[in-house]
Amino acid sequence: MWLWTLGYFILMAKITLVLTVVLLLAAYLVLVERKLLGRFQARIGPNRAGIFGILQPIADGIKLLVKEDVVLDGAERGIFQLAPVIVASMALLTFAIIPFGKPIIIGGHEIPMVISDINVGLLYAFALTSLSVYGVALGGWASNSKYALLGGIRGAAQMISYELALGLSIVPVVMMAGSFSLVEIVNAQAKWPFIIVQPLAFIIFFISALAESKRIPFDMPEAEAELGAGYHIEYSGMRFGLFFLGEYVQMQVLGALIAVFFLGGWRGPFLPGPIWLLIKIIGFSIIMVWIRATLPRFRYDQLMTLGWKILIPAALINIVITGVFIVAF
Amino acid sequence: MQPIIVIGFLNNMKVLIEIAYALYMGFYTTLKNLFRGPFTEEYPEYKRPLPARSRAQIILTSDPDGQERCVACYLCSAVCPVDCISMQAAEADSGRRYAKWFRINFGRCIFCGLCEEACPTSAIQLTPFFENSKRDILKMVYEKADLQVDHCGKDKNYNFYAYAGIVTKSAGKGEHVKEEKPVDVRTNMP
Amino acid sequence: MTIYSIIFYIIAALMIISTGMAVTRENMVHAVLYLVVSFLGSALLFFLLGAPLLGILQVIIYAGAIMVLFLFIVMMIRIEPPERRASPVRHYVAVGVICGIYFGAVVLLMLVSEPAAREPMASAIASPADFGHYLFSRHWLAIEMISLLLLVALIGALHLGLSGMRRRTNKGDAS
Numbered sequence: 052m053w054l055w056t057l058g059y060f061i062l063m064a065k066i067t068l069v070l071t072v073v074l075l076l077a078a079y080l081v082l083v084e085r086k087l088l089g090r091f092q093a094r095i096g097p098n099r100a101g102i103f104g105i106l107q108p109i110a111d112g113i114k115l116l117v118k119e120d121v122v123l124d125g126a127e128r129g130i131f132q133l134a135p136v137i138v139a140s141m142a143l144l145t146f147a148i149i150p151f152g153k154p155i156i157i158g159g160h161e162i163p164m165v166i167s168d169i170n171v172g173l174l175y176a177f178a179l180t181s182l183s184v185y186g187v188a189l190g191g192w193a194s195n196s197k198y199a200l201l202g203g204i205r206g207a208a209q210m211i212s213y214e215l216a217l218g219l220s221i222v223p224v225v226m227m228a229g230s231f232s233l234v235e236i237v238n239a240q241a242k243w244p245f246i247i248v249q250p251l252a253f254i255i256f257f258i259s260a261l262a263e264s265k266r267i268p269f270d271m272p273e274a275e276a277e278l279g280a281g282y283h284i285e286y287s288g289m290r291f292g293l294f295f296l297g298e299y300v301q302m303q304v305l306g307a308l309i310a311v312f313f314l315g316g317w318r319g320p321f322l323p324g325p326i327w328l329l330i331k332i333i334g335f336s337i338i339m340v341w342i343r344a345t346l347p348r349f350r351y352d353q354l355m356t357l358g359w360k361i362l363i364p365a366a367l368i369n370i371v372i373t374g375v376f377i378v379a380f
Numbered sequence: 381m382q383p384i385i386v387i388g389f390l391n392n393m394k395v396l397i398e399i400a401y402a403l404y405m406g407f408y409t410t411l412k413n414l415f416r417g418p419f420t421e422e423y424p425e426y427k428r429p430l431p432a433r434s435r436a437q438i439i440l441t442s443d444p445d446g447q448e449r450c451v452a453c454y455l456c457s458a459v460c461p462v463d464c465i466s467m468q469a470a471e472a473d474s475g476r477r478y479a480k481w482f483r484i485n486f487g488r489c490i491f492c493g494l495c496e497e498a499c500p501t502s503a504i505q506l507t508p509f510f511e512n513s514k515r516d517i518l519k520m521v522y523e524k525a526d527l528q529v530d531h532c533g534k535d536k537n538y539n540f541y542a543y544a545g546i547v548t549k550s551a552g553k554g555e556h557v558k559e560e561k562p563v564d565v566r567t568n569m570p
Numbered sequence: 571m572t573i574y575s576i577i578f579y580i581i582a583a584l585m586i587i588s589t590g591m592a593v594t595r596e597n598m599v600h601a602v603l604y605l606v607v608s609f610l611g612s613a614l615l616f617f618l619l620g621a622p623l624l625g626i627l628q629v630i631i632y633a634g635a636i637m638v639l640f641l642f643i644v645m646m647i648r649i650e651p652p653e654r655r656a657s658p659v660r661h662y663v664a665v666g667v668i669c670g671i672y673f674g675a676v677v678l679l680m681l682v683s684e685p686a687a688r689e690p691m692a693s694a695i696a697s698p699a700d701f702g703h704y705l706f707s708r709h710w711l712a713i714e715m716i717s718l719l720l721l722v723a724l725i726g727a728l729h730l731g732l733s734g735m736r737r738r739t740n741k742g743d744a745s
C-alpha cells in the first residue's frame with residue numbers, strides 16, 4: 052500500500068511536470084513564432100509587453116480569459132462547446148506516451164521517465180490524432196456558419212487523407228524497431244537515429260505532420276483569405292483560446308513524435324535526456340515557422356493529389372523496400 | 381520504346397531539379413531576411429520628420445508683418461466637402477476684413493486640403509502635426525484662438541493686402557506692389 | 571465486487587445508453603456522435619479486459635475513420651428529420667424479438683461452453699507481436715483472401731468512378 056501511494060505521487064509529479072512544460076512551451080511558442088515571423092519579414096515582432104515581449108503570452112492569456120464567450124443563437128450549443136475541448140485535450144493526451152529521458156534508479160526501484168509505457172503506444176498516438184478530427188469537423192458544423200462548415204469539411208477531409216500517409220510512413224520504423232512502444236523505438240536508436248536509414252520515411256512523415264497540424268502551407272481548413280478563419284471563425288474568448296492552444300500543443304506533439312521516431316528521442320551527447328527532447332521539439336517548431344514564412348498555401352486539389360497520389364504510394368514502396376532489406380540482411 | 385522512357389525519365393529529373401531549386405531559393409530568401417535585421421521605426425520613441433506638405437492639423441497663419449491673413453471670404457467653408465469650417469465675417473476700422481469667429485470641427489475634418497487650395501490669402505494651411513486625437517469629441521472643435529499662429533507657415537512672403545489693391549490704412553490707392561498710380565480718365569481725352 | 575467490475579458496469583451502462591440514444595435521435599449528427607461514444611466505450615472495455623491492441627484498433631478504425639466518414643457525409647448532405655409518424659411499435663417489437671433471440675443464443679453458448687469461450691480472448695490479450703504471429707501463421711489464407719477482396723472492391727470503385735467520369739465527358743463533347 053505504501054509503495055502504491057508512492058508510485059501514485061511519482062506519477063502525479065510526472066504528469067504535473069510534463070503538463071507544465073508543455074503548456075508553458077505552447078504559450079512561448081506563440082511568442083517565438085511571432086518574433087521569428089517578424090524577423091523573417093524584416094520587422095521586430097511583439098516587444099511592448101516586457102523586454103523582448105517576454106510577458107506577451109501572459110497578456111494574451113488574460114485577454115482570452117476575460118473576453119466574452121459568445122455562443123451563437125443558431126449554434127448547436129453542446130457540440131459547439133465540446134469541440135475546442137476535444138482538440139486541446141487530444142493534443143495534450145499524446146504526451147502521456149512520449150519518453151523524455153533515461154529511467155532513474157532510486158533505492159533499487161526503476162522510475163521510467165515516461166508517464167505511461169503502453170505496448171501499443173504508437174497506435175495510441177494515431178488514435179488520438181484521428182479523434183482530434185472530430186474537434187475540427189464538429190466545431191465547423193456546430194457553428195451554423197457556412198465558412199465554418201466549409202473549414203470543418205476541409206479539415207476533416209485533409210486530416211483523414213494525411214493520417215493514412217502518416218501511419219504508412221511510420222511502418223518501416225516499426226519494422227526496424229520491432230515494437231509499437233515508443234520507449235522501445237527510442238532504445239532501438241541507441242546506435243544511430245532512424246533518419247539516417249529511413250530518409251524517405253522521414254520526409255513523408257514530416258510533410259504529413261505539417262498537414263496534420265493544419266499549418267501553412269496546408270492551412271486549408273482555416274485559410275484566412277477565403278474562409279475568414281475557417282472552422283473556428285465563430286469562436287471567441289477562451290474557447291478560441293483552446294483551439295489556439297491545441298494547435299501549438301499539436302506542433303509540439305508532432306515535434307516530439309518526429310524526435311522519437313527519427314531523431315533518437317531523448318538520446319544525444321553531453322546534455323541530459325529531457326533537454327535534448329526539448330531542443331528537438333523547439334527545433335522542429337522553428338523549422339515549421341520558417342516554412343510558414345516561406346511557402347504559400349496549397350490549392351485544395353493539389354493538397355489531395357500530394358497526399359493520395361504521391362505520399363501514400365511512396366510510403367508503400369518504402370515499406371516494401373524496408374521489408375526486403377530486413378529479410379535479406 | 382527504350383529512348384522514350386529515357387527521355388521521360390530525364391524530363392522528370394529536370395522537373396525534380398527545378399522543384400528543388402525553387403524550394404532552395406525560397407527558403408534561402410527568407411533565411412537571408414532573417415539576418416537582415418528589422419527596418420521598423422518604433423513610433424512613440426522615434427518620430428519620423430514628415431514632409432512639410434503632408435496634410436494634418438489646420439492652422440490660420442499671419443502676414444509677414446504679423447497681422448492675420450484671413451479675410452473671411454468663406455471660400456474654404458464653401459469648398460469643404462464635410463462642412464467642418466464655419467465663420468462670421470467682419471470689417472475693421474482700418475478697412476481690413478477679418479473673421480469675427482472662426483471654427484473648425486476636427487471631429488469631421490478629413491484633411492483633404494481643399495480649403496488650403498481654395499484660400500486666396502494663404503491664410504488657412506495644413507501642417508504635418510497629426511497627433512491631435514482627443515478622448516472628448518467636443519474638444520475636437522477648435523475656435524479661432526486655437527487655430528491662429530504668429531508665423532507665415534509654408535508661404536513666407538505673401539501678403540495679400542500688399543498686392544490686392546484694396547484701400548486700407550496701410551496702403552491707399554496706387555500704393556500697392558506693382559500698382560501704378562490711378563489715372564485721371566479726363567486727362568486721357570483727345 | 572472489485573473496482574474493475576464497478577468500472578465495467580459503469581462503462582457497460584454508458585454504452586447501452588449511448589447506443590439507445592444513437593438509435594432514437596432524429597438529428598443524424600447527434601446519432602453519429604452517440605455511436606462514437608458507444609465505440610469509445612467498447613474500446614475502454616477492451617482495455618479493461620487487458621487487450622489494449624484491440625481497444626486501440628477499435629478507436630482508430632471505428633471511431634477515428636469510419637465514423638468520421640459518416641460524419642463527413644452527414645455534414646455534407648443536410649437531411650431534414652422525417653415527419654413524425656405514429657410510433658411504429660410493431661417494428662420495434664419485431665427487431666427486439668430477433669435481437670433477443672440472438673443475444674439469448676450467444677449467452678447460452680457461452681454458458682454451455684465456458685472454458686472454450688475464453689480462448690479467443692487469449693489471443694487478443696497477447697502483445698501486438700504475438701497477435702500478429704498468431705494471425706499470419708494460423709490464418710494467413712483468410713487474411714490474404716480478405717485483402718484480395720478489399721483490393722477488388724477498391725478497383726471496382728475506381729472503375730465505376732472512372733466510367734462515370736468518362737460518360738460525363740463524352741456527353742460534354744456531344745453537346
